[in-house]
Amino acid sequence: MDSPAPRAFKRARTEDGDAPIVRSDKIWYDDGNLVIQAERTQFRVHRGILSKQSVFFRDMKDLPQPSNAAEALVDGCPVIELQDEAEDVWYMLHCIYDTALLTRPPSFPELLTSLRMGHKYLVAVMFDSAADRLRAEFPSAIERYSEVEFSRFTTSADNNHFELLPVVKAVGLETVMPALYFFYVNFRSAPQIAAGCDIVDVDVCSRSSAVLPSAEDRLMLLVAFNKILRSQDEYSLRWIWKGSDSCSRPTMCDKARTEYREARFSVFDGTVDLCKWCTITAKQLHEEGRDMFWKVLSSFFGLKPWEELRDFQIEWCEAIVLIA
C-alpha cells in the first residue's frame, strides 16, 4: 500500500498571500514550541503532545530550519505549513488535545475529517475511532448488518452519504466497502447513484465542493444494482420457486407463489397464502438465500472475497521514513 503520509511540509510562506496570517483563537498555547500553519491560520502547539498521538509528527525528524532567523520563527517557534484546510487542521489538533471528544458520535463531516486527517497524519486515536464507527455501521457479518440502526454518527438533511465512498477507498477500509456499497444499492435510487448524491435536489451536489464518487465507481454501483436485482431469485427469493415436499395443498400454494412472483419483487414478509409446510420451507429458503447472497456480496462490486479484504491500520506504517 502506498504511503499515506503527506508528501512534505514546507516552511511557512510569510511573504505572500492575499489575506493576513491570523493566529487561531482556539489553539494557541503560549508555552507551545511549534507553530503549524494551514491556509492563513497558525496554531501554536506542543510537539511532544502531537508526537504522542501522531506517527507523522513523531517521526518528523527534521523540522525545517529557517535560513535566517527572522524568516520563519514565530514567537521563537519553527513554523511548518500543512497543505490542508485550516478547519481540518483545527479539528485534528482539537482531537489530539482532547481525545475524549472522539468518544461521542461525530457529525458526518467530522467523521469524514477524522478518516482523512487521521489517515494522512497517522493519528491512530482519530482514525481508529472513525474506522470502528464505520465498521459497526457497515459490518462484514450479515447478523450485524440486520441489527444496524445507523446511529454511529449523526447526519443531517444536507449530508451526502456518497461522500463516504471515495474517502473509504482512499483510506483503505476494504472490509467496509461491501456493506457500504450495498447500502447505496439498497437505499438509494438509480438516479441518485448516477448522480452520486443522496440529497433530493441533485443540483446541490453538483454545486458543492464535496468529493463525490468517480464516474467509474458510480457505474460500478449501477451495474451491481442491476446484477443484484436480477440475482434475487437465486438468493433471498429462492422460495418463490419451490414448495415444501410435505405441501398439503400444492395447487393453492403454487398459485400463491406465482402471484407473488408476478406481483411483487420484495423481501418475503410472510403474508403470502401458503400452507404451514410451504411457509416453513419458504422461510428456510429465504434465510439460506440471504446468507448465500451475503457470502458473494463483495463480488457484485468487483471486490475481493470477504476473507481477503483488509483494512489499513496505522501500526503497519510506523517504520515509514517520512521525507521532510
Ligand SMILES: [Zn+2]
Ligand atoms: Zn404448500
